[in-house]
Amino acid sequence: MKKIAYILIACFIGFQTVHAQSFTPISSVDATDATSFKKALLQCQIEDDAAYSNEIFSNRSGAFLHNLKSADSWVKFKGTQSQKTEVKYYWLVFFAGEHDATEVLWRGRELVKSPYFQNHPNLPRTYKALIEALKYTEQYNEVLDLYPEFYEANIRVGSPIKYQKTSMLTGVARVYYMLKNYPKAIEQYKLAVIEFERQAEYFQKGSTLNDIALSFGHLKLRDSALAYYNLAIKNIDNADRDAYNRHLRKVIVTNKAEYLIQDGKYNEALPYFFAELESAKKMRELHIEGSDYYNLARIYFLQKNYKRALFYADSLIAFQKKFQQNSIYIKALDIKSKCLLTLGQADEANTVDKWRSYLSDSLEMKKALQSHANATAKYEAHQKDEELTKTNIKLNAETDKVWYRNIALFVLILGLLATLFFYNQLLKNRKTIAAQKAQAEDNLKEKEMLLKEIHHRVKNNMQVVSGLLDIQAYKTSNEQFDRAVKEAKQQIESMMLVHEMLYQTEKYSYVKMLEYLNRLSQQLTVDESHVTVKIVCGDIKLSLEKVTPIGLIISELVSNTIKHGLVENIGSIVIELTEKEGNNISLLYTDNGRGIDPKVNIDKLQTFGLKLIKRLCEEIGGKCQITNDDGFRFCIEFIDEK
Template identity: 30%
Template sequence: MLRRALASFLITYFFPFLIFSQEDDKIVQITDDPLVQFQRKETPTNKFNYFLSIENPYAESSAYDWLETLNVYIDSSQKTNDSITVRLYKILNAELYNHLKDYTKSLAVAREVYAQMEGLSEEQQEFLLDVMDRNYQALKMFDKQIEIRTLKQTKGFTNKIKFYDVYAEMGLYRKAMDQYIMDEQGTINESDFLGKAVHRNKIGNYLRLDNSPSTAINEFNKASGFLEVYNSDISSDKTQEALNQSALLGLQIKGNIGKSMVDLGESRDAIPYLQESIEGLKKLDSPEYSEDLIDNALSLAEAHIDLGNVRTAKRLLDSYTELNSLDQEQKRNRLLGNYYDKIENFRSASVFYRRNDKLLDSLRQNEQSILKQQLGVIVGTNDVENQITQMQEQKAELEKMKGEVKNRDERFNLVIISLIFTLLGFAGLIFAYLNSIKNQRLIEKQKFIIEDSLKEKESLLKEIHHRVKNNLQMVSSLLSLQTKNTKNKSAILALEEGKSRVKAMALIHQKLYQNEDLSVIEMQGYIESLINSVQSVYKKGGHNISITIDAEGTELDIDRAIPFGLILNELVSNTFKYAFPKSDENGKIYIHLRKNGNKGGYFEYSDNGVGLPDGLNERTNSSMGIRLINRLVNQLQSTLNIDQNSDGVRFWFNFV
């Protein structure tokens, strides 16, 4: 007790003024240590606010030095029953434990203050909730994290709750990307090219993690373009912090492009990107960037294995053994197994694959167990010592489990060795069998790659058709806006006809991306949808026309479907506009479309209206609709035939 009281006195009153360094027989007082400056602040509130303003509190003193100082302050405040001061110092304690990645202890201290949060200022409450938010995220306690964020919104500390980082931690990368885009939309200034680069890089990373590397590369290239514009802009002053952020972002973007190229199988092109990113991150020499560094190194090793540079890959895998996550450990073990496969050490590869699977399952089960135990400890008690004890027990349990897995593997190796000596006479047969397994595995791997590539290409093709449909709909909307601003009836009619033709083409692309088969369109459903679209435009007077469509089972590719769609659009529009000027009670339209195997097909359209006007041949050159139909029929390598009688008009042609 005496030594602790003496330490408290020295740290609080004496230590800040007696830190000296001897240099050339001169005594120089050190004043730039943030911890010293912290101690010199007069009130606990001033100390708290100063800590929040420090960019790097560990410039001179470590986090453990800070903890020791804060514990002295806490003891001193508890003796004077100054509960507000105790809570302030404990909030800082929780932040320090978070920096040390002791998230369970940090959360235990924070929850102790959280239970008595009333009486703290809004700034202090907000900082406490931020610490708890980060701890819950690190411990993957997402339900509690959501509760804290909801409370922050209720208290007015944030305008909108953001969950995209929670979705990403849960592996829901596409949902995280959609939420991120929605939350950040409109928040980035048009001239903030650095912010745009960060935005595009984050979207690209979500796409990469969601197994869409080709789309991700497009986003990374956009991010790189924005960053280049930002770096080349000499008209505005840039702080050192902004320059550092720009340099780090450039390295991250290059690493992300390299990782995406490896995922696409473009290993040779990926290597320069990954090497440049790794060398730059090494120079930064900060634990904050270690995860990016290891991810890039593992992807670089994968690229070298793919290219047959197995020794280079092995050196990389041996250089990075302190991993940050189970995913990194799994990838490293898989790559080591691939390495042994490449050098035809199949026994080691097989053992390594099985060892990786068993260790990974055990670690995942234990991780879930630890999280459940941590939740019970935090909710059930605020006793820090009990939490430390339980965490130590959990770590011991993990080490014991690893030892058991290692022992089982060693016994397995002994069995393998015994079998090898017993079955030496069958060495040739075993070698042939292992070769067949290897070939089968390679065939299955290539099959999986091909199937995955086909699925991705189909998805991209559907996305293209979807975007074409959206663009055509935008054109249709622009025509509608132009119609509203036009008073000339002839111009309005021309715009309406143009809009109808655009809708016919848009419907083709809509049917394509909705189909399972992207190569053909089922014409019966398309014609029905097209008729409904035309009716919605011309049914102002209440048409009562009977329409018969005979195209069941007929499928056309897009090169023939688009001309057919435009031809039908013109014919049906003309029928609704001109065929029944007086009454359409007995109006009929008949549409017939058939294919004759690979020998072409036959199309027929007829109605029982008033027919075509006299002098059709003379009007053909002046009628936009008839000229368009003739050109479309010529595009189908056919000739339009027109039959007119007392029962209406009939259009027909054969096509190849």
């Protein structure tokens, strides 16, 4: 059904584009009296009728907004209730063009309940805007309730919009389809088919039969689905044989070919998808074109033709730049990752898979946030209605009592009402403060949870990288390569330890250095029993920006001591971290090894390890000093702005 929907949407958009070019520019009018008010509103009506001729709301011009604001300013003070209702409708039209679902929902609900709007010619358009906003916010059950009212509104006002019974039936069916209530969707589609048959509308009938087949497919009723696909093809063949009908026939046949894939008949299925792809390119059906790239990649992957599968997966990824289809794009990345892995390109496969995972997580988070926002908006609207009703009842009761009071007590009553008013204001303020405080606490907890998850994922990803290095080291017996891998693992583990400590604590902005240095030194010397490490550190906490470079520096220094600085393979290391005034931090690293050769000029020494240490020192804004003092001595001072 999605493919057919995409075709219909593309046709509407194409028509809208051509039609928009024929709009007559409207003029700006300043409403200063009843006559100019009518002129301003007439200009709004002209643009609205032109934009809505194909039942699609679109963005309004600057002149439209100017006229609307001008009319609104005048009607507030001098207009009748009917004129005010008219202005409210054009505000609804404006916000519908801006795709502001919240504004459309409350304005539309107010309009369809207004007694001044029940026989207005724009009542069906208001229902249309409401239905689209409800679909956007996924309030499908309310959409089902509104469709019959929408249909009746068209009949009542004699609307020129061509909205027949079949349109309502197919609209309701699509809502049930979105709700995955496929039996109810099939029931509504079948009623629409009967109407299309009566009107001899074979194209629409064939399209609806295809929707029925798709619904049966979701219910795993293969025989029924195939039967309705065949009926759909037969009806399309009976319609006019123009280019678009031929394209739709290919779409239906390709839907049917999905069962060839399920049966493992991949070679039989391929021609259908190639034919549909070429047709989609000619008809500029971008959604179908993207879907076909994915299906071709999927078929070749199932055939274990990984190079061809990779070609079409890359084609879809390139196509993504032209037209975004995130769900299919993620599937294409999954196929590409698997193909690369099978073809022995593990590093590139891992990169693609990480990107796929990130996109997938982003989509899920976006859906969750949208769902939460929709539920919150619905709940708040309901609460406001209840509060308004209660307030009105209370005010009416108080008003009745006041009229029956003795006139002599009038001043006292006024004082009481004033007291009640300020008391209510106080209660409202307290409730508002409490709600804001609760919201702030919820936001803080959510941010802490997300930050903790980020540190956990970073740590896990580093663990994966470390594991990959182990795999590569296992494949070779080169000692130099093994040493390089071991040093790289130590550097990764020093960073991994930072993130591990962060997600294990309640504070995510800083790290306790005594615990970190003890754990880091144990990791670095776990295989070096002949080396002892002494940590001298008070209750010092450093920010994440400083801890990671410091961990890498210490990792490099310990590695250098073990490789080059020990005398008779026995030695001791002292790491001392002190905090001075003004957030000044000093790190002192010493060992009792042989130190740097006195003949070597330390300032001109340009080894890779020393370059790395100096660059890390610059990163944290520190100054380092390297000397020989009964062994190797390294000192760095920097500022940690907390």
